[in-house]
Amino acid sequence: MITTEVTVDELAVLMKKAAGITVDPQELKQAAGSPFDCFGLDSLGLLGIVGELENRYGLSLPPDSERCKSPREFLDLVNSTLKAGA
Amino acid sequence: MSTQRTQRPRRAAITGIGVIAPNGQRPDAYWKSVSEGIGVLDRITREGCGHLPLRVAGEVRSFDATALIEDRFLVQTDRFSHFAMAAAALALDDAGLGSGDPAEPFSIGVVTAAGSGGGEFGQRELQKLWGQGPRFVGPYQSIAWFYAASTGQISIRSGFKGPCGVVASDEAGGLDSLAHAAGAIRRGTDTMVVGAAEAPLAPYSMVCQLGYPELSTVEDPDLAYRPFTSKACGFVPAEGGALLVVEDGNRARERGVPVRATLAGHAATFTGASRWEESREGLARAIRGALDEAGAAPEDIDVVFADAMGVPEADRAEALAIADALGAHGRRVPVTAPKTGFGRAHCAAPVLDTVAAVLAMEHGQVPPTPNVFDICHDLDLVMSRARPAELRTALVLSRGLMGSNAALVVRRGESAR
Amino acid sequence: MTRRVAVTGIGVVAPGGTGATAFWDLLSAGRTATRGITLFDPSGLRSRIAAECDFDPFDHGLDPDLCQHADRYIQFAVVAAGEAVRDSGLDPGGDDGWRTAVSLGSAVGGTTRLEHDYVQVSEHGSRWDVDHRAADSKLHLAFQPSTLAAVVAERFGARGPVQTVSTGCTSGLDAVGYGFHTIAEGRADVCIAGASDSPISPITMACFDAIKATSPNNDDPEHASRPFDAHRDGFVMGEGAAVLVLEEYEHARARGAQIHCEIGGYATFGNAYHMTGLTTEGLEMARAIDSTLDQARLDPTLIDYVNAHGSGTRQNDRHETAAVKRSLGAHAYDTPMSSIKSMVGHSLGAIGAIEVVACVLALKHQAVPPTANYETPDPECDLDYVPRTARPRKLRNVLSVGSGFGGFQSAVLLTGPGGRNR
Numbered sequence: 001m002i003t004t005e006v007t008v009d010e011l012a013v014l015m016k017k018a019a020g021i022t023v024d025p026q027e028l029k030q031a032a033g034s035p036f037d038c039f040g041l042d043s044l045g046l047l048g049i050v051g052e053l054e055n056r057y058g059l060s061l062p063p064d065s066e067r068c069k070s071p072r073e074f075l076d077l078v079n080s081t082l083k084a085g086a
Numbered sequence: 087m088s089t090q091r092t093q094r095p096r097r098a099a100i101t102g103i104g105v106i107a108p109n110g111q112r113p114d115a116y117w118k119s120v121s122e123g124i125g126v127l128d129r130i131t132r133e134g135c136g137h138l139p140l141r142v143a144g145e146v147r148s149f150d151a152t153a154l155i156e157d158r159f160l161v162q163t164d165r166f167s168h169f170a171m172a173a174a175a176l177a178l179d180d181a182g183l184g185s186g187d188p189a190e191p192f193s194i195g196v197v198t199a200a201g202s203g204g205g206e207f208g209q210r211e212l213q214k215l216w217g218q219g220p221r222f223v224g225p226y227q228s229i230a231w232f233y234a235a236s237t238g239q240i241s242i243r244s245g246f247k248g249p250c251g252v253v254a255s256d257e258a259g260g261l262d263s264l265a266h267a268a269g270a271i272r273r274g275t276d277t278m279v280v281g282a283a284e285a286p287l288a289p290y291s292m293v294c295q296l297g298y299p300e301l302s303t304v305e306d307p308d309l310a311y312r313p314f315t316s317k318a319c320g321f322v323p324a325e326g327g328a329l330l331v332v333e334d335g336n337r338a339r340e341r342g343v344p345v346r347a348t349l350a351g352h353a354a355t356f357t358g359a360s361r362w363e364e365s366r367e368g369l370a371r372a373i374r375g376a377l378d379e380a381g382a383a384p385e386d387i388d389v390v391f392a393d394a395m396g397v398p399e400a401d402r403a404e405a406l407a408i409a410d411a412l413g414a415h416g417r418r419v420p421v422t423a424p425k426t427g428f429g430r431a432h433c434a435a436p437v438l439d440t441v442a443a444v445l446a447m448e449h450g451q452v453p454p455t456p457n458v459f460d461i462c463h464d465l466d467l468v469m470s471r472a473r474p475a476e477l478r479t480a481l482v483l484s485r486g487l488m489g490s491n492a493a494l495v496v497r498r499g500e501s502a503r
Numbered sequence: 504m505t506r507r508v509a510v511t512g513i514g515v516v517a518p519g520g521t522g523a524t525a526f527w528d529l530l531s532a533g534r535t536a537t538r539g540i541t542l543f544d545p546s547g548l549r550s551r552i553a554a555e556c557d558f559d560p561f562d563h564g565l566d567p568d569l570c571q572h573a574d575r576y577i578q579f580a581v582v583a584a585g586e587a588v589r590d591s592g593l594d595p596g597g598d599d600g601w602r603t604a605v606s607l608g609s610a611v612g613g614t615t616r617l618e619h620d621y622v623q624v625s626e627h628g629s630r631w632d633v634d635h636r637a638a639d640s641k642l643h644l645a646f647q648p649s650t651l652a653a654v655v656a657e658r659f660g661a662r663g664p665v666q667t668v669s670t671g672c673t674s675g676l677d678a679v680g681y682g683f684h685t686i687a688e689g690r691a692d693v694c695i696a697g698a699s700d701s702p703i704s705p706i707t708m709a710c711f712d713a714i715k716a717t718s719p720n721n722d723d724p725e726h727a728s729r730p731f732d733a734h735r736d737g738f739v740m741g742e743g744a745a746v747l748v749l750e751e752y753e754h755a756r757a758r759g760a761q762i763h764c765e766i767g768g769y770a771t772f773g774n775a776y777h778m779t780g781l782t783t784e785g786l787e788m789a790r791a792i793d794s795t796l797d798q799a800r801l802d803p804t805l806i807d808y809v810n811a812h813g814s815g816t817r818q819n820d821r822h823e824t825a826a827v828k829r830s831l832g833a834h835a836y837d838t839p840m841s842s843i844k845s846m847v848g849h850s851l852g853a854i855g856a857i858e859v860v861a862c863v864l865a866l867k868h869q870a871v872p873p874t875a876n877y878e879t880p881d882p883e884c885d886l887d888y889v890p891r892t893a894r895p896r897k898l899r900n901v902l903s904v905g906s907g908f909g910g911f912q913s914a915v916l917l918t919g920p921g922g923r924n925r
Contacts, residue, residue: 018224020157040158043780047225047714055221066715134632162778191775192790200669201648203612209631212621212706216628220547220709227710229778229908232610233648233669238909241773247787250773250911251677254612254648254669262666269684293624293635294617294646353690355601356656356665368662371601487643488653490665 005079006053008032011071018052019045032072039071046074053078059085098268098278098349099338099500102181102331103441104173106283108144108324108428112176116438117445121472123454125427127307127322134289139303140296142310143287144324144429155243162226163239164204165325169283170236171243173329177279178244181331182343187245195248195275196241197266198329199259199282199433200233205291207231212290240279240329248275253433256486257393258354260436261494265352267332276337282433283327295323298487299360300397311426313394314401314461321396324429328437335500344499347444350479351380351495358489362400366407368491369393369483373411376481380495384412387419387495388477389452391439392467393485394423404483405463420452420475422468427456436484440496443480447498450474508686509755510763510917512593512748513860514586514697516579518554518741518847521563522586527864530872531893535846537724537739542703550717552724553703554741554848558582569654572641574616577654579744579853580607580699584655587695591748592760595693596660603661604691606682607652607746608674608698610852610907612667613645615704620645655695655746663691672812672907673771674698675745675855676915680769682749683915692754697746698856707851708740714779716816726876728849730813730842731820731888733881738814741848745856747863763863767900767916768795774910781818781906785826788904788912792830795916801900804834808871808896810858810903813842813888814849819906824884826904826912839896841889845875855905859915862901866919870895 012025021040031038036046043066050066061081068074103113109126110116119126130136130143146169151160154172163171174196178184188194208231214222229235233254241250249270253259260282267278286295295301302320304310311322338345353375357368377384393404409416424442425435446453451472461467482494515522519529519536529536537554545551560570560578563585569578588595595603620642624633644650652667664685668678675698682696711717718737720727728739755762772794774787796803809831812823828835843861850857861872870893877890899921904914 016157018161020159020161022157042777044162044225044229044714044778045158051221051224051713063715137632138635192772196773202646203648208614208617208706209621209633211710212618213625213628213631215706215709216622216625218628220549220705220712223706223709223713225713227706228714228716231614231710232671232908233612234610234671234907234909234911235778237670238773238778238911241775242778242910245775247773247775247790249771250670250909251681251771252668252670254609254667256647256649256653259649259666262664266681269688273684289631289633290617290621290624291646293633293638294642296635296638297640297643354664354666356605356653356662358657359653486649488647488649489656490649490653 004082006075011075014049014052015041018048028071033070035069057082094336096272097335098271098332099335099345100330100347100444101333101338101343101345102177104176105328105441106146106169106173107326107438108146120424120442120453121451123427123456123471125456127310127429130287132287135292138292140292141305142307142322145287146326159239159243162230163235164207164230165285166204166283167236167239169285169327170198170329171239173283173327174240174279177329177331183331191245191247193248193276194246195250195270196237196246196279197251197263198237199253199255199263201255201259201432202284202286202291203233204231204235206285206288209288209290255433256488256490257432257435258484258486258490258492260433261352261484261492262354264349264494268349271334277333279329280332281327281329281437284432284434285325286323286432287325300395300487308457311396312458313396313423313426314463314467315458316462318396318398318401322429324431326431327434328441347447348497348500350497351376354490354492356489357491362397362403365485365491366403369404369407369485370410372491372493376493376495382479382495384415386479387412387481389446389480390419390421391443391480391482392421392423393483394425395485401463405465417464418466420468420473421465422452423455424453426458436482439482440494443482443496447477447480450476505687506689507752508683508766509750509752510747510863511750511755511760512587512591513863514583514590515745515857515860516556516558516583517743517857518556521558523864529846530843530861531870533873533875533891535725535875537728537848539724540703543705548708549712549719550708551721552727552739554739555703556743574613574645575701576609576699577651579701580651580655581658583697583744583746584659584695587746587748588659593693593748600660600662602663602692604663604685604694605652605656605661605665606668606678606685606694606696607655608668608678608852609651609700610669610671610674611700611702611707612648614707615701616645618704618706651699659695661695670907670911671909672851673855673905673911673913674852676905676913677771679747679856679859679915683766683769686749686751692751694749695746696749698853699744700851700853701742702851703740703742728815728845729876730815730845730874731884732877733879735815737816738849741850743850743853743857745860764866764917764919767918768798769915770794771911771913774912776910779908781822783821783825785822785829788826788906789829791912791914792902795914799916803831805900806831806838806902807898808865808901809838809840810862811840811842812905813844815844821883824886835886839871839887839889839894841872841874843872858903862903862917865901866898866917869898
């Protein structure tokens with residue numbers, strides 16, 4: 001099975017789809033350590049993204065995933081889970 | 087909040103109007119259609135509705151929610167809240183309260199009436215649940231479908247922390263929401279954003295309405311909704327609505343904004359679902375109660391915006407109730423029902439009528455009742471074209487499918503009393 | 504015009520017992536009515552537990568039509584209203600039905616029934632263009648939220664202002680509050696006020712799953728609802744109804760009615776913060792509490808008990824603790840504050856009214872109901888939560904508070920005999 005990874009670009013798309021947040025992927029990349037609040041993403045929006053990813057990959061993300069404070073922290077957790085799952 | 091600023095009693099003054107209606111998405115566009123008696127009832131075009139036996143409604147077409155509401159609110163709300171948020175924004179702009187966070191957040195509250203909830207959003211999530219499984223239900227279902235969604239979102243979007251309320255009701259609830267706002271102002275809140283917007287034209291919501299015996303299923307838009315005529319065959323539903331900014335008259339004077347009208351009196355009664363004959367007494371009592379609260383005599387009423395259910399017994403009861411409550415004046419006073427041109431938007435219907443009443447008083451014209459040409463009741467129903475008249479006081483009537491009757495007295499400008 | 508408002512009747516349908524006596528027995532014993540869901544097959548859900556009512560409409564003398572066709576939440580409301588009206592000794596439609604109002608709350612109304620029929624018309628969620636021929640002819644009664652107040656008004660002959668209130672999880676408090684205003688301001692002399700919900704259904708359970716608001720403690724449902732406990736992990740869904748007969752004070756006195764207590768004040772505010780999120784400060788709930796105290800001209804130190812919203816979510820219990828401390832100051836530490844949701848779950852719109860009835864009973868029995876399952880203190884929740892067993896206490900003024908989706912924060916103040924009111 002191919003190792004899958006969620007990229008910053010994909011996260012930007014998910015933020016738009018699940019939370020109606022428009023964010024430039026370049027900006028997201030550069031400020032990946034900033035809190036989600038800075039991009040206008042709230043707890044429900046992050047839960048929506050977690051749900052999308054869980055359904056897409058058919059696995060459960062750890063409970064900590066919806067408590068991640070920043071895009072970097074979130075992507076690290078998601079991708080390490082996907083890797084372990086693969 | 088409850089400090090007495092001036093000597094005048096606290097009174098609910100309308101200072102802002104926002105409309106998203108099938109016949110106009112701004113108060114001026116709405117008034118143009120209403121005053122010219124333009125009918126916009128048409129075949130329902132919403133996706134997945136074409137096969138249903140309810141064919142005609144008042145649809146809000148080419149509504150661009152994205153032009154008025156941020157995406158992050160749009161993804162988490164149903165169409166009924168889109169209408170409500172857009173109308174609230176228009177009303178706040180009109181009242182000169184549209185920009186920035188409020189200086190005193192606790193002094194502005196929100197109350198809406200809702201009779202159909204977030205049906206389209208709810209159907210989409212039900213489809214995910216039953217078609218794909220519980221994990222596919224999104225995080226916004228819990229806040230989009232319920233009746234309180236619009237009040238909550240308007241409060242959050244604008245930073246209003248005052249009293250927040252929701253009347254989940256049949257049509258008359260639209261007037262009840264205005265009474266709630268007036269009550270909050272009397273009790274000390276400066277400003278209320280109030281009204282109703284509905285979006286009942288989603289497939290499953292429409293299926294849910296088919297059981298109403300009062301629903302018109304006539305397929306010709308010009309013939310489907312003709313209250314007070316011998317051809318009355320029920321009512322035609324609509325979507326959309328109106329929100330108002332209502333504030334303490336003293337406050338409006340301090341801010342230097344014009345008072346467009348005053349909510350002077352309201353009363354409501356209950357006589358049971360579809361028992362239209364009994365609504366005669368209930369509606370008459372509501373009218374008397376509203377006049378009483380307004381300190382108005384029957385002769386003071388210059389125009390009546392009728393409920394106009396479109397069911398023969400209900401129309402008869404309404405005509406008789408007007409006569410019972412207003413006496414001889416009831417046969418002389420001009421009566422109108424502009425909603426025959428665009429449908430009954432459930433709780434929003436009487437709020438749209440209230441807006442029409444305010445605009446009618448401002449323009450000195452009683453708007454006509456579209457599609458109605460020949461009535462069989464003893465009423466001076468204004469038909470065909472608007473009638474010029476000096477209008478100082480209007481009476482708005484509403485009855486609900488579950489049996490509520492409500493009446494509202496609205497005065498032009500700031501009430502002298 | 505401001506008139507005094509008395510509570511002259513109460514009725515309740517709650518998990519663990521129908522009727523005020525059974526309800527108080529449950530609360531005073533600290534028994535929990537939470538269990539694995541039996542109303543439908545909850546497989547596939549994250550939270551599969553709830554506090555269900557063992558309720559058979561045929562046991563309560565309802566008309567066959569109501570038993571067979573009315574939604575469960577309507578049946579709850581009619582039964583609770585019947586008990587309240589009997590308790591009050593009134594014939595609400597008798598003397599002057601035009602002076603009798605109804606104000607009933609519900610957060611989700613007929614959604615359980617709506618979902619049931621949706622499954623038929625959509626062929627299990629397979630089509631958007633649903634088939635109306637598979638729908639029940641009375642489906643509009645589930646779609647129309649004011650069915651709740653209308654059915655109760657019909658049954659008891661109320662012809663005054665009849666309203667259904669739907670402010671999410673504060674619906675019950677707000678419905679009582681609207682009833683209070685209706686009488687205080689002279690629009691009616693009697694008001695049948697309360698709330699009902701039967702939200703234990705796949706869609707409602709799934710929507711709270713989606714935001715992880717409900718407890719996933721499926722292995723130990725009896726101990727799953729743990730308000731204020733350090734190990735709390737979400738609320739447990741409930742269902743039920745409670746109704747009060749509110750009456751203008753002199754009206755009640757003139758007919759020699761028993762007066763359980765008075766409504767001393769009511770207020771509601773929005774937090775304008777988030778549809779589901781709560782601040783850590785609790786400013787808006789504190790404002791609601793302050794306003795009710797103002798209305799009754801009551802010093803905060805005279806509050807004897809706070810009936811908490813206490814849903815058992817991490818943020819709620821912290822928020823509420825902060826709000827009560829903000830309003831009552833140092834007196835908060837001397838004031839017992841408990842959550843009956845530990846025993847009867849969180850019945851969304853209904854619970855506010857159920858909690859007001861719990862307060863009426865607390866005043867009557869001069870005892871504070873406990874917070875069941877409270878074992879491990881949370882440093883962020885440092886008040887007296889009345890762990891596990893009811894506590895006798897002199898009660899005169901009690902507060903019931905609630906928070907709801909939409910950001911709504913409400914408070915109702917009850918004053919018993921000897922309580923200071925105006």
